[in-house]
Amino acid sequence: MKGICFLRSVGVSLFLCGMSNAVAQRKECILSGYVKDTQTGHALSGVAVSAQGRGTLSDANGYYALSLPSDSLIQLAYTLLGYRSRTVQLRLRQDARQEVSLSPEDQKLREVIVKSTASSPDQVSESVQMSRNFIPIEQIQEIPALLGEKDVVKSLQLMPGVQKGSEGSTGMYVRGGGPDQNLVTLDGIPLYHTSHLFGFFSLFNGDAIQSVSLIKGGFPARYGGRLSSVIEMQMKEGDRQNVHVEGGLGLISSRLTVHGPLQKSKSSFLISARRTYADLIIGAVSKGPVDQNGYFYDLNAKLSFDLGPKDYLLVSAYTGRDDFIYTTKGTITKERGKAFWGNAAGTISWKHQFTNRLSLLTSGQFTHFSSQVNLKREISREGQKEKYELENNSFIRDIGLKSDLEWLLGQRHILRSGVQVTSHLFRPGTYADAGGNIPSVSSVAWNSDTWEAAAYLEDTYTPIPRLKINAGFRYSAFRTASNKDYFRPEPRLAIAYTFPRHWAVKASAAEMNQYVHLLQNSGIGFPTDLWIPATARTRPQQSRQLALGLAKDLRSDVFLTVEGFYKTMSRMVAYREGATSLAFSTNGDWEDQLTHGRGWSYGAEFLIQKKKGRFTGWAGYTLSWTQQQFDKLNFGRKFWARYDRRHDLSLVGVYHLNSRITASASWVYGTSPALTLPQGQYWITGSSGLDLLGGEKDYYTSRIFEEYGQRNGFRAPAYQHLDVGLQFHRKKRGFERTWELSIYNLYNYKNPFMYFLDTVNVSGDSKKPKYENRLKQITLFPILPSISYQFKF
Amino acid sequence: MKIMHSKIIALLLPLGGMFGCVQEMKDIVIESNPKLVVECYLNPADEQIKVVVNQSRPILGEGSGSRDSGEPVRTAAVVLASGSQQITIPYHPELHAYAIPTRQFRLVAGRTYTLKVSTKGFAPAMASCTIPKPVSVLTFRDGKLTYVQEEKNLYRVYRKRTLSWVSNQTNQLGYYLVGNGVGNSVRWNANGKDTTVIALNKTAVVAFLTNSEKTKKNFSTPQLDFLVGQASKNNDPKIVSEGPMYTFLYHVDPNYYQFMESVKLQREAGGNPFTEAVPIYSNIKNGLGIFGACVVHVKKL
Helix, strand or coil: CCHHHHHHHHHHHHHHHHHHHHHHCCEEEEEEEEEEEECCCCCCCCCCEECCEEEEECCCEEEEEEEEECCCCEEEEEEECCCCCEEEEECCCCCCCEEEECCCCCCCCCCCCCCCCCCCCCCCCHHHCCEEEEHHHHHHHHHHCCCCCCHHHHHCCCCCCEECCCCCCCEEEECCCHHEEEEECCCCCEEECCEEEEEECCCCHHEEEEEEEECCCCCCCCEEEEEEEEEEEECCCCCCCCCCCEEEECCCEEEEEEEEEECCEEEEEEEEEEEECHHHHHHHHHHCCEEEEEEEEEEEEEEEEEEEEEEEEEEEEEEEEEEEEEEECCCCCCEEEEEEEEEEEEEEEEECCCCCCCCEEEEEEEEEEEEEEEEEEEEEEECCCCCCCCEEEEEEEEEEEEEEEEEEEEECEEEEEEEEEEEEEECCEEEEEEECCCCCHHHHHHCEEEEEEEEEEEEEEEEECCCEEEEEEEEEEEEECCCCCCEEEEEEEEEEEECCCEEEEEEEEEEECCCCCECCCCCCCCCCCCEEECCCCCEEEEEEEEEEEEEEEEEECCEEEEEEEEEEEEEEEEEECCCEECCCCCCCCHHEEEEEEEEEEEEEEEEEEECCCCCEEEEEEEEEEEEEEECCCCCHCCEEECCCCCCEEEEEEEECCCCCCEEEEEEEEEECCCCCCCCCEEECCCCHHHHHHCCCCCCCEEEEEEEECCCCEEECCEEEEEEEEEEEEECCCCCCEEEEEEEEEECCCCCCCEEEEEECCCCCCCCCCCCCEEEEEECCCCCCCEEEEECCC | CCCCCCHHHHHHHHHHHCEEEEEEEECCCCCCCCCEEEEEEECCCEEHHHHHHECCCCCCCCCCCCCCCCCCCCEEEEEEEEECEEECCCCEECCCCEEEEEHHCCCCCCCEEEEEEECCCCCCCCEEEEEECCCEEEEEEEEEEEEEEEEEEEEEEEEEEEEEEEEECCCCEEEEEEEEEEEEEEEECCCCEEEEEEEEEEEEEECCCCCCCCCCCCEEEECCEEEEEECCCCCCCCCEEECEEEEEEECCCCHHHHEEEEEHHHHHHCCCCCCCCCCCCCCCCCCCCEEEEEEEEEEEE
């Protein structure tokens, strides 16, 4: 990665150069203010504010600030998807404030084609940020979904560069990174386990989410702590004028959201809840104990306050829980399991505007995750009984404080700097054993008190109108439970040059560090996956990524991006082959069960997206390769990662037939995940060389072994499904309702969730059994129609 | 998404029961060419060089569910070579293996050997290994005895012992198996010289060890528990064993080590549904199995 070193020095030079130029800027004024929704009064984020070829986007609090030349007549444009654009004409003589309200538009009715003549900051060719995907929340609400459950994470999985773990799951693998390498934040709070129902639904209730964005590369210095992506979600704010109720009934769950003003025009509240009800139905109809049951719920709440013209306070909270039990009673195998896991998170953030040019956002954060899983299996065969048990607990508690300063320096610089410190408490514990005599998992759990801190400085510099540079430097640190300290510099650089006709060439380089690891058995986000912090022996993960891309705004509402990337990942952690448990109390021996490795990912991504108008949607294609190498996996040889997929294509379309009917469809087609399947089998005699195994030699040898070949060397047929949906809207006297009919996997393609070998007796003579192995496939989601109902008043 | 992880299946039962289906995949072909399965372990102290040759079979299709050993390959050409020396090893039906007395083909520590096995219908299999050099200055430091109750009036007695030695290999990682067994003195003619060796039986590996640095010459084990016998009472000094008990140090080549480790791991993990699957190591080119080497050292317990 000599390129990284080179870019590091170039970045620093440009940054210093920019600083000196900034001092020379003259006759500039700052125009700032908040953009709000006319009807509800809540802040609007992502509003493009532009004038005279300059522009910015409003932040999560609706605040914007733009440097403009003084003493000239300026025509300011405010645009946001789903709202009527607004223009304001003014002449600036000094720094000024301009508060703006935008009215929602009924975009279902009109196809608006605007030939773009002016630049706008929400155009991809105008932004220095590359590798960023944004899906309007309105579009997410219209895309057909599994069992009608709208899911922001699954919508992101349809973007290029993002792979899902297995069918239906919310696991995300971004540019070859694991699911632990995504920084998922809700109102800025980092969350660890982000799925319900064994990974099939994400934590995020679509009714409570206002916006979602994904960054896969070219990370600005303000982001850190994970290697592969940043997924930022903002919860909605309550209406500041009137109380509203929204809800929905689906096959799996129901949702209810209430929001309104606390003090009219000044503060608001929002409470949103979701719960599944299969357990309530089963409980009502069943007279005795049930074999399989479970539920999940989540609850979001948000308060927002205008404390004054320069102060803004937000309080957000989330809690949710999953609880499942099952029992099976086969003739040979009996199983019993129970699992529950839950998250709780909260933040208080305060934004203070010192001047029009300088603002500070300070927040305190709390995150808690805990899970308990207990699985027991008893196998009775030919008079012999074998018992196996897995006990798995995980507990994480984070308390953090962060502060971010934003400073508009002259007309060419936007400086950002910040610090953050987090206290982590990890308490992982797991034990798997035969014989049914495993110790209490609390006795093998491990308390790990660790600290993480970071500081950054970042400059978005526009030396000439066509050239934008984001150069930054982040310095992160971590103290392990045994007081081992890690210090890691993380240089970042992104450059964009805009050509005439809305073309832009972009390049970026980023180095990231991650101080937590996820140990996975399943790869699809089960609660048995275990988060552990870096230790003196298990060092922090690190990635380096280079990306190069083209961006083209075809019209004001359609853009095309083409990007190539190369990423290396090091010091990743996995269970080694044969790992049975992590008994943390045994003097650190648990780390013997782990193996450390590296990863490489490279590829190209193509995206054409239309966000506005009667027809919206996108087409995304990814061509990529992902390999890994671990000391104790595959005998130390390189292998294809489980989620390596050569081709991945997504087509998504939403069409508003008229004001009452919306039709939508999505089709995905891609290479299936890489699997490890036995290719053959062979007998090991265990001749004299294995005599060392002693009296137990026959136990270890003189039996059939399976020949696996290369790890993950098997590919199933391509993965694909077509989903369609129809929404019927009606609005009457302030009451809106939507019926939705959708079909998941319309042509009933049997995508594999898993393969297994089943041995069956093929002999017709019961006295002479003859056994054969058969390859069988589990398909979780065949064609699945669903119906749901949503209302709002 | 590897093959049938029971943990996953178990957890998915509630959901799978609602919508899922299981179907046999007849149209998926798992390509599997039959391969020669070779087992041979070179030890200069063994009386015999023995090569077992079997064949692999497909994972699907006729006979794939059988758990028996299958028929050995009797018609292979098995050639052992080192430098300019080479010998063809004949098949012995009574052993179900190809074998020659060690005196017919000298095994020397530090020397590299190549084994070639070929027969009609299979790709020729080939492997090589180097017999490790014996360690020197093997010493031990003993700790106390520990008694572990097995049944009523039956205790297993272990001695805590630390073994230390000096490696004679330069710039190579050392691979070692340490364990205990019952030893008997046997007079034997090795390479034309009469000598006495300790023949071990009822052996058990206590630890798989490897030094972390190629340049490190001195090696010490952690304090390990070695079985010395049985007693009827806790702390009873009267310890009964089937014969003189020894600790052994097998200095093995990396192939032998990785193969043994993976065989043991897979067996121990194989029955447990909550563990990671373990592939079996092989150094046989175009085939499966193991061609490994070792030298043995013993110390009385």
